[in-house]
Amino acid sequence: MLVTHDLDEALLLGDRIGLLHPGPGPLELVTSPVTRREQLADGSARRELLARFGSPAERDELSGHDGKAPDPPAAALSAGMASTRREALTITGSLALLAAPVVGSLLGTGDRTATAATTTAATPARPGGAASATLRIGYLPITDAAPLLLAHDSGQFGKRGITTPAPVLYRGWAPLVEALQGGNVDIVHLLMPLAIQLRYDAGVPVKVLAWNHANGSALTVAKDVERVEDLAGTKVAVPAWFSVHNVVLQKLLRKAGIKPVLDTAPSARDRTTQLVVIPPADMPTALQSGSISGYIVAEPFCAAAEVLGIGKILRFTGDVWKDHACCVTVVREQLVRDRPDVALRATEAIIAAQLAIRGDREGAARRLSEGRYLPQPLPALERTFTARTDPAYVSSGAVRHPEWDSRRIDFQPHPYPGYTGELVRAMKETVVDANVTWLDDLDPGEVHGDLVATDISAAALDATGGLSAFGAPRVRTEVIEP
Structure with a gap:
């Protein structure tokens, strides 16, 4: 009640x-x-x-x-205001977490949800006569959101006739999905498996416009964990059941001869590891308290564990699945159907922001910190954005494929069909705490063309320099080596 x-x-x-x-x-x-x-x-x-x-x-x-x-709640939010007491409670909960002493230095700079000012001025129309539009951004405080946040901050949306009020911060994937579904926000970054589950299981008509980034996650563990095999008999946290993190973690566990379990206590003797879902912002606290032995999640929470000295990187996800997508840019299908011009311009803005990040990674990390978009300490952001492969990671085994020359986080917008198909196949073998019979009839070869707004994505990429600007091939083969 x-x-x-x-x-x-x-x-x-x-x-x-x-x-x-x-x-x-x-x-x-x-x-x-x-x-x-x-x-x-x-x-x-x-x-x-x-x-x-x-x-x-x-x-x-x-x-x-x-x-x-x-004016309904969504209209109030478009003016940058939290219109319901529920939004206020969300903000209060986030601020309470930010003040937690165990990770106070990690999350101590505040929450942008209620205080951020709109930095992109309203533009009446795009040069050439395109009609103006307003898109409200929702995001989690992770580096996956960087293209959306910096496209807003740098005015890339505004240059294309799109007004973006102050982005709204959410603490977990569930409230972000609810906000998108309910119309409180218009454009978000979502875990690719979650976008698949929304469209084909929950019946939420979403469309993917582009990849938001590549890599950008790691398996972070307590200091006494030396190998994946040491996770037997312990608990490990994932941010969501339908996430590439859960997919990659279970590939690592299976390779080590460990069975993932969900609703039973883990057993070292039986070589089982219990998986639990924890919001990303709560993971460092749980690791430091000892309630979990590790977590697999997006940056900068992995780098933050290193900076704060509460954990270490056991394996980078980009070293398991080469240059994989994690989050993708998602909108409701109605926007693609009714305003394809707006969807196209929004995709162009995001791609332009990705190019800018690649051109100045240090500046991107600094702006995300100074603009109070991400509350983590700047050293953690800088480590995530700028670090190349550290020889120490190679010697520790966190990086086993230095020849891949993969960035800790990279930015490349083209949604490869092969990745979508391989991800669907991987989801079919991944254990989740949900009914997944809907996956049985899902054809990996057909999902990409239905889920992704391929025409818009291709046109936006061509308008902003093409794949050559990112040094990426038009076609690629997925490489997975846990």
Whole structure:
């Protein structure tokens, strides 16, 4: 049961909305089940509630809007404001985590959600007459979000007639997905496996515009862990079941003869490792407290563990799956269908930001820190963005393929079809705490053309220098060596 005085909160969180009358009497059902997303989108639920139960002033407000609802939560967010108490609670929870003493220095610079000012000025129209648009950015505080954040910060969106209010920070993947699905944000970075699960399992019509980055993750462990085999009998955290992190970790475990388990205690004798889902920002705390022996997640949480001296890198994911995608740029399919010009311009902005990051990695790390987009310490960001292969990583085994010459994190937007197909095949053999029968009928060869906005992605890449600007081939073969 949800009891609230906040109408927007009730509409966002409730499956069914009812009115509790004063005194004895039954609850009166106002809206039907499972339609809250549609009702939020068109404002019908809000209009119904205010018309039937609103105060005289609220009813007058409805009349003054010619029968239309007042601005819904999504519209308020487009002005850079958290419109519901739920958003305020999210912000409060993030700030509480930032103040945690165990990782205070790691996450001590605050949360951009409520304080950031819009740095991209509104542009009435793109040169050439293209109509202006507004896109609201949602992100997690990880380096995967860098192209979106820096495209906003540097004005790449604005140059193309797209206004982007201050990006909204979320602590975990679940609330970010909910915000995209509910229309509170328009463009996000999402784990590629999560985008697949959303479209083909949850039925959320999402489209991938481009890869957001390549590599950028690692298996980070306690200092006494020397080999993957040492993880038997312990717990290891992943950020989400549907993540490339979970896929790569289970490849490593299987190679070491370890069976991943989800709902049973781990056993060194039986050579099992228990996997648990923890939000990325909570992972360093869990590692330092000893409740987990390691975590596999996006940077800079891996570099931060090194900087703070609470853990070490056991293996880079880019050294297991060469130059793999992790996060991709995702929008609702409606944008691609109804405003392909906006989707194209947004993709161009993201690709331009990726090129700029490659041209000045130190500057990118500094801007993400100084702009308060990412709360981690600058040394961790610099280590993630600028470091080449350290010989110490080769000697420790964190890098076993120095000949790949893979960056710790790299930026390349082209979504390779071969990667999508191989990822679907890998997801079919990955254990998750969810019903995955939908994967059985999913054809790895057909997913890419349906999930990815290939025409938009290709046109945007051509308009910004092509694959040659990134030194990337048009076709590649996936290399996976755990």
